[in-house]
Amino acid sequence: MSQIEIRHLRTLVALRETGSLVEASERVFLTQSALSHQIKELEGRLGCSLFLRKTRPVRFTSAGNRLLELADEVLPRLHNAELDLDRFAGGQSGRIIMAIECHSCFEWLLPAIDAYRNEWSDVELDISSGFHFAPFPALARGDLDLVITADPLDEPGITYFPIFSYEAQLAVAKKHPLVDKPWVEPKDLADEVVITYPVDRERLDLFSGFLEPAGVEPARVRHAELTTMIVQLVASGRGVTCLPNWALHEYLQNDYVVVRSLGEEGIWPTLYAAVRKDQADAPFMNAFIEVAKQVCFANLRGIVTAELG
Amino acid sequence: MSQIEIRHLRTLVALRETGSLVEASERVFLTQSALSHQIKELEGRLGCSLFLRKTRPVRFTSAGNRLLELADEVLPRLHNAELDLDRFAGGQSGRIIMAIECHSCFEWLLPAIDAYRNEWSDVELDISSGFHFAPFPALARGDLDLVITADPLDEPGITYFPIFSYEAQLAVAKKHPLVDKPWVEPKDLADEVVITYPVDRERLDLFSGFLEPAGVEPARVRHAELTTMIVQLVASGRGVTCLPNWALHEYLQNDYVVVRSLGEEGIWPTLYAAVRKDQADAPFMNAFIEVAKQVCFANLRGIVTAELG
DNA sequence: TTGCGACATGAATAAAATTCAAAACTTACT
DNA sequence: AGTAAGTTTTGAATTTTATTCATGTCGCAA
CATH class of the missing domain: 3.40.190.10 (Periplasmic binding protein-like II)
Known part of the structure; x- marks a missing residue:
């Protein structure tokens, strides 16, 4: 089925840049023999030779050039994807799909999202209107990534970050x-x-x-x-x-x-950001919660700092 | 080093299209277990999970979606390259870099190239001016693909096709x-x-x-x-x-x-197209020689059909 | 609960990629 | 021509990797 592998493209590019199997093999951290086998096998599967070896530097056939063209299209994209994935892995990027239980919260959440987006432009952000009925299962299974709630139920796998308290x-x-x-x-x-x-x-x-x-x-x-x-x-x-x-x-x-x-004491609910445990330590997520708090304390009158209840 | 493989991209695409490992595994002709191992290992190497399995259909994480994006960029290009390579393998396409020994031959060769290009538009065509001194070694080692000559030397690995004879x-x-x-x-x-x-x-x-x-x-x-x-x-x-x-x-x-x-008989040289043996049967090459002959017999007065000398 | 479907896991196996060691060419030089 | 240096090829051994098989686990619905 799948004839061509990334490895083959890397080998050909190294070959183009060095001009010989010996040097190309150093470039891709393999023995020269490995490259010889690798290419021979690919040529066999493709049914055509890719370059002529009896010359220095090696000459690519049309087929070889076509593969190099492919490599030039594919390898940079692959590299970019890997960079992006590194950031996902490091928690430098991610996705935050939110739902709110508190109806008036739109008033501060939208500005908070705007502020966050400036700093973390490639985090995917959205407010979902589809899970008002049961946001927590949706959060647990990954349909949502963050829920603004005033009731921190003790669900396993969910972490709550307090945002602020209000009367x-x-x-x-x-x-x-x-x-x-x-x-x-x-x-x-x-x-x-x-x-x-x-x-x-x-x-x-x-x-x-x-x-x-x-x-x-x-x-x-x-x-x-x-x-x-x-x-x-x-x-x-x-x-x-x-x-x-x-x-x-x-x-x-x-x-x-x-x-x-x-009542005499007043009712003082606390708003929490509920987040799945696996995202609770991700920088992009913590940053969102911090930005949200900052935006709230800057814009809303009468709110107070909350401690984790 | 190279984390992501084509195989992984194919698996993810199958997963997106089917929604479950079981069905995806059928799609890529592997067992469900193989896919589980494959993805687990990739996730380990990348350092982040790619999708959430506890739902039907599976939900991709941002990292998973990023990889799918990569797959959508890469797989079609790969496919196109494979189609092109099939044609190279089948001799439906190729490269013809020519040199002429016969100085006046430009007169018919250029029209022949034009005519050929109409039918075989993705064959790479060029006339090399760099090998007048020693075209045959260049032909043998692949710097050239076709040499127009009047002297069919008996070199191994070279096949001669007669074009026409003239006086x-x-x-x-x-x-x-x-x-x-x-x-x-x-x-x-x-x-x-x-x-x-x-x-x-x-x-x-x-x-x-x-x-x-x-x-x-x-x-x-x-x-x-x-x-x-x-x-x-x-x-x-x-x-x-x-x-x-x-x-x-x-x-x-x-x-x-x-x-x-x-002399009484006249001198009647024959022009040959000298071609490497490995290309001698390729359809794109035979077609070029046929077109050249047609163009010559249509345009040049006084030439006659030649037999292989 | 039980049973079912879907995914995970670990050991065994099959397949592959890679290396090693040796040979065959190429090229340049004497 | 003969030789030495450098490069590629080759076949077998080895290592690594991918895949399967046979279970095990989990979640969900009856």
């Missing part, structure tokens, strides 16, 4: 009765309309970390896609919402809404 | 005394100025086939490069010359000169 705050209209309370208790929301992103409750701090533990169900849950839309509904008194403090910051500045902590 | 005729001015003789004898030229191409005497029919056997030396030998120039000198009575009848034809038509045979 999940309740936002209410300025004239809302809860404004008078220093903080919110779960039962305060029993009669409220709660406005959320259209995602599972487990992925919402308000439910998973506050209402469900207390067994409280709000009067109604209403969905909106965009953060501004949610805040607008809240500001006009159609309900309350729970958002990260850093996402609410600008609306607070503009005096649209009032925010209160959930 | 080597003496051209003289219309008022020259020799016009009165039906043919020329060697001694008739003892007092003449002979005009020739500036080449060795052995390559001139007049000397090698007529004067030297008779031990006659002309009064003077004068050289000119171009056939027209030679004929002009002859026409104006500055000397006589010997040229192939087909080269003289047009001047005869125009009544510039008169021609006479050398």
Whole structure:
């Protein structure tokens, strides 16, 4: 089947450059005899001779020249591929396909990706929208490489890097009765309309970390896609919402809404980058997480450093 | 040293196309075990894994994808080269570097080359001007592939194909005394100025086939490069010359000169194409000789079919 | 659980590439 | 011509590598 091997191309190139089997053999770190056998066998398989040996330097036949042409096309590409692979092997390059559990995280993730791409231009980057339902199996089997999550489950083969912590705050209209309370208790929301992103409750701090533990169900849950839309509904008194403090910051500045902590201590989720163990030490991956942290701390108001929980 | 082999690229492509080691192994005519070993070893050498096996179809890592990219660049080129080499092996293609001993032969050789090139466009063709002195050693060692000669020496490893025979005729001015003789004898030229191409005497029919056997030396030998120039000198009575009848034809038509045979029978050299034995049966080579003959018989007046001498 | 399909593994085997040692050519020089 | 130096060829021995065979393991679905 496969007649020609890389080895043959290397031999022919060495032969072209040196002009004799003896010198070519030094070049490819083989004995001259090996080269003689090697080429003889190739010529046999190809059915034509590749060069004429009775001259110095050797003369290539048309067939030999055709193979040299092939070598000139192939060997540099091979070399480049090997260089790239060395970088993959050294963790200098790789692929990061991400998914986010935290809906508002797009706001800082996109700038983080942009910043990272400047330094690590040949790392393949993408955000996958396809694995919202079950990101962890996808991460484990390699469909994803990084998941932004607030719930570090203790899965084997997954490493979690903390990014930052924030307060999940309740936002209410300025004239809302809860404004008078220093903080919110779960039962305060029993009669409220709660406005959320259209995602599972487990992925919402308000439910998973506050209402469900207390067994409280709000009067109604209403969905909106965009953060501004949610805040607008809240500001006009159609309900309350729970958002990260850093996402609410600008609306607070503009005096649209009032925010209160959930419970006396407040709820302080931590965002983690979940990564497969085999990539956890790769420089390109660590660099991404570092860049993400830097971008967040530079741009988001109200977040704090997190320790590994 | 050489990490990646063609075989590896083929395996990866099969794997991409089938999605599993089992099917890929059928595709490359190996056992599943062989592929497992092969890839494991490559991964070890490269220092990174190439694909994730726990999924169907298998997922390639960035390194795996990089190798597939390489395969897509390399394998088609390899295939093309193999197709070309098949044609070399089958004698459907090759190289013809020619030299001519017969100085006037450019006149028919160039049109012959043009005609041949139409049909055999990827045969490498060239006329070498570098081996006028010793074309046969050059032919034997492969610097040349074809020599046009009138003297088929019995060299081993060389095959001669006759192209055509012609008469080597003496051209003289219309008022020259020799016009009165039906043919020329060697001694008739003892007092003449002979005009020739500036080449060795052995390559001139007049000397090698007529004067030297008779031990006659002309009064003077004068050289000119171009056939027209030679004929002009002859026409104006500055000397006589010997040229192939087909080269003289047009001047005869125009009544510039008169021609006479050398001896009663005339001298009838035959032009041969001398070819190395290993190329003597190659279709591309036979085709060239056939085309050359056709072109000659179509364009040259006065030539006759030759038999192998 | 069990069974099935797919991949991994280790030892055995087959195949190959390479080396060694010697011979056959080539070339240049005397 | 004869010889010496350098180069390629050759055949057999050897080493290395690729492949197979026979199991073993793992994940997944019934």
